[in-house]
Amino acid sequence: MTEVDVQQRIARLEGLLSRVLQRRGQPRSAPAPENGMAAAAPPAAAIDDEVVDLADDDIVEIRESSLPAAAPARAQAVVPSPVPPPPLELAPIVQPPPRVQPPTAAARVEPPAHLEAPPPLALEQLPVEPESYSGPITSSDIPVAYEPEPSQPPPAHDGGMGWPSSIPPRAETPSETSFAESEPPPPVQAQRPTFGLDFDDEPPASSERSIASSMDEALADAAAREVPLKTPPPESGPQEAVIIPRSSALPEPDVDEALPGAAEAARIAEGVPTSAQLGNTVTLEEGSEVEFEVEAPAESGRKESAPPPSEDFEIRLPQREAGGTYDSKLAPPPEAQSELDAHRERAAAAVLAPAEPAESVDALGDTLPDETEVFERSAVRHGPVTSVTGAPQRFRPGSFLELLDASLKLGKD
Amino acid sequence: MKAPFDPTHSLKFDLGRGRVSVDNASVRLVLPVDALKKLCETAGDDAVHDFGFSIGTEIGRRVANRLPAIQLASIEDVVEHLGGEMALMGVGSLGIERWGRALVFVVSGDPFGASGEVLVASLLQGAMQRALSREVLPLFLSRDGEQVRFLATTPQAASKIQAWLANGVKWGEALAQLQTGAS
Numbered sequence: 221m222t223e224v225d226v227q228q229r230i231a232r233l234e235g236l237l238s239r240v241l242q243r244r245g246q247p248r249s250a251p252a253p254e255n256g257m258a259a260a261a262p263p264a265a266a267i268d269d270e271v272v273d274l275a276d277d278d279i280v281e282i283r284e285s286s287l288p289a290a291a292p293a294r295a296q297a298v299v300p301s302p303v304p305p306p307p308l309e310l311a312p313i314v315q316p317p318p319r320v321q322p323p324t325a326a327a328r329v330e331p332p333a334h335l336e337a338p339p340p341l342a343l344e345q346l347p348v349e350p351e352s353y354s355g356p357i358t359s360s361d362i363p364v365a366y367e368p369e370p371s372q373p374p375p376a377h378d379g380g381m382g383w384p385s386s387i388p389p390r391a392e393t394p395s396e397t398s399f400a401e402s403e404p405p406p407p408v409q410a411q412r413p414t415f416g417l418d419f420d421d422e423p424p425a426s427s428e429r430s431i432a433s434s435m436d437e438a439l440a441d442a443a444a445r446e447v448p449l450k451t452p453p454p455e456s457g458p459q460e461a462v463i464i465p466r467s468s469a470l471p472e473p474d475v476d477e478a479l480p481g482a483a484e485a486a487r488i489a490e491g492v493p494t495s496a497q498l499g500n501t502v503t504l505e506e507g508s509e510v511e512f513e514v515e516a517p518a519e520s521g522r523k524e525s526a527p528p529p530s531e532d533f534e535i536r537l538p539q540r541e542a543g544g545t546y547d548s549k550l551a552p553p554p555e556a557q558s559e560l561d562a563h564r565e566r567a568a569a570a571v572l573a574p575a576e577p578a579e580s581v582d583a584l585g586d587t588l589p590d591e592t593e594v595f596e597r598s599a600v601r602h603g604p605v606t607s608v609t610g611a612p613q614r615f616r617p618g619s620f621l622e623l624l625d626a627s628l629k630l631g632k633d
Numbered sequence: 634m635k636a637p638f639d640p641t642h643s644l645k646f647d648l649g650r651g652r653v654s655v656d657n658a659s660v661r662l663v664l665p666v667d668a669l670k671k672l673c674e675t676a677g678d679d680a681v682h683d684f685g686f687s688i689g690t691e692i693g694r695r696v697a698n699r700l701p702a703i704q705l706a707s708i709e710d711v712v713e714h715l716g717g718e719m720a721l722m723g724v725g726s727l728g729i730e731r732w733g734r735a736l737v738f739v740v741s742g743d744p745f746g747a748s749g750e751v752l753v754a755s756l757l758q759g760a761m762q763r764a765l766s767r768e769v770l771p772l773f774l775s776r777d778g779e780q781v782r783f784l785a786t787t788p789q790a791a792s793k794i795q796a797w798l799a800n801g802v803k804w805g806e807a808l809a810q811l812q813t814g815a816s
Contacts, residue, residue, distance in 0.1 A: 617731070620710070621704050621765055623708060623731060623734075624767055624769065624785055626735075627734060627785045628785065628787050630786060630811045630812060631789055631790020631793050631811050
């Protein structure tokens with residue numbers, strides 16, 4: 221295919237597009253028949269446009285940013301499929317593009333039997349509007365899967381026709397869907413690319429690249445395209461760094477705005493004191509010479525621990541053997557002298573007169589200090605400690621006369 | 634040594650001659666109690682006292698006869714013989730209580746009742762005097778039903794006890810006070 225052919229085809233397609241745009245505002249076909257079925261085919265007189273014959277290799281990308289958003293949904297393109305297109309046998313009912321139904325609702329609904337299909341029309345007789353002539357695409361008419369070739373750009377995701385799935389479209393009752401009354405169906409978010417023309421989406425960047433023929437070429441291409449990464453977020457993928465042109469580059473940063481310590485490091489490297497050093501420096505005058513003598517500790521009963529004090533300024537406590545010892549030549553404190561004398565006097569008195577009865581507390585009150593009071597028990601005198609009082613002797617008269625005499629004595633003074 | 638009281642053949646009835654005698658010595662009378670009581674009531678305390686004291690002397694004599702060593706006789710022996718003689722005369726049963734040093738005679742079953750206290754007391758006094766040669770004043774203490782208690786005391790002590798009893802002191806407390814003061 222030469223470049224001239226391509227240009228011609230583009231021109232023809234543009235003409236086709238312009239006609240499509242012109243007919244957008246026109247009313248649609250006749251009212252729906254009684255059975256609610258939309259007229260599948262417009263009258264033949266309406267088909268006065270030239271029929272564009274597109275072959276498989278007529279796949280082009282027409283980018284028309286001025287097209288309305290609804291246009292892609294109505295745009296129809298030739299299905300580029302290796303499978304030959306279905307016979308141009310128009311279905312009596314123009315169905316909306318098949319919708320992806322959940323698997324649970326999957327049920328193939330055959331078209332009503334009583335509806336007879338109109339005679340097939342030739343491709344040239346079809347109206348220009350692609351949506352009007354889009355035959356019912358069933359799952360059996362569409363290839364099971366579409367695997368684009370590596371060299372082909374991926375089809376647009378947003379198209380008037382979604383990728384047909386293996387799930388048959390939901391059967392719709394004629395009453396709820398008619399071509400005449402129906403509004404254009406909402407765009408179906410297809411999961412796979414469609415074969416329709418895409419006027420909105422930009423082709424991916426990868427589609428403009430040439431496919432490497434070998435691994436080495438691919439690696440070389442990747443190396444050439446490699447750009448520095450700028451803090452790629454974990455989920456967003458690599459981002460190209462924004463290269464600022466040299467002309468618009470920012471001015472050189474000031475020294476103060478440079479990294480902290482850079483200027484100081486430079487000054488230190490040059491042997492010049494830093495500003496902080498200069499600010500904190502205080503010049504001291506030299507003082508007079510003073511001799512300091514460090515006297516060694518006099519040897520005494522206190523014995524330091526064996527290891528010398530280390531340089532970490534730890535204080536060594538006296539060892540256990542030095543505890544409890546004192547110098548016998550030490551003089552008692554003056555405030556304790558009086559108590560000590562009193563104690564010695566009491567000790568001497570106790571040795572000289574141990575058998576004397578203890579004096580009363582009142583007598584000792586003058587000699588003893590106020591804080592100490594001694595209470596001693598007097599000596600035990602030897603003698604009968606216990607005394608037994610016997611029971612009174614019972615009167616036991618030996619005779620009646622004795623009892624009588626005793627009784628007669630009672631009450632005598 | 635205990636000498637039991639033996640009243641065998643003590644009382645004899647001579648129906649031919651119409652006499653009742655005790656040990657074939659003294660003649661007795663068998664009289665109705667009520668008649669005697671009326672007599673005592675009309676005779677006065679002194680006559681009753683003399684009547685009773687004479688009866689007691691006779692009893693004492695008989696006891697002394699039965700107990701040759703009555704001075705050494707025990708309390709049981711005296712109660713045995715004295716009580717026996719009183720019973721033989723039909724003036725009640727004799728008992729003795731010792732409250733410390735006090736001697737209390739207990740006569741139960743006397744036929745005279747409340748009006749016979751002087752008679753019984755005089756009887757005991759005569760018996761003691763005759764048998765033991767002791768001047769005893771039996772002082773009435775109490776009567777509990779058929780039991781009458783008499784304290785063997787002297788006239789001096791009797792006046793004190795009567796004063797205490799007149800002040801409401803119980804006869805037991807009076808005996809205690811008597812012994813406390815005596816000791």
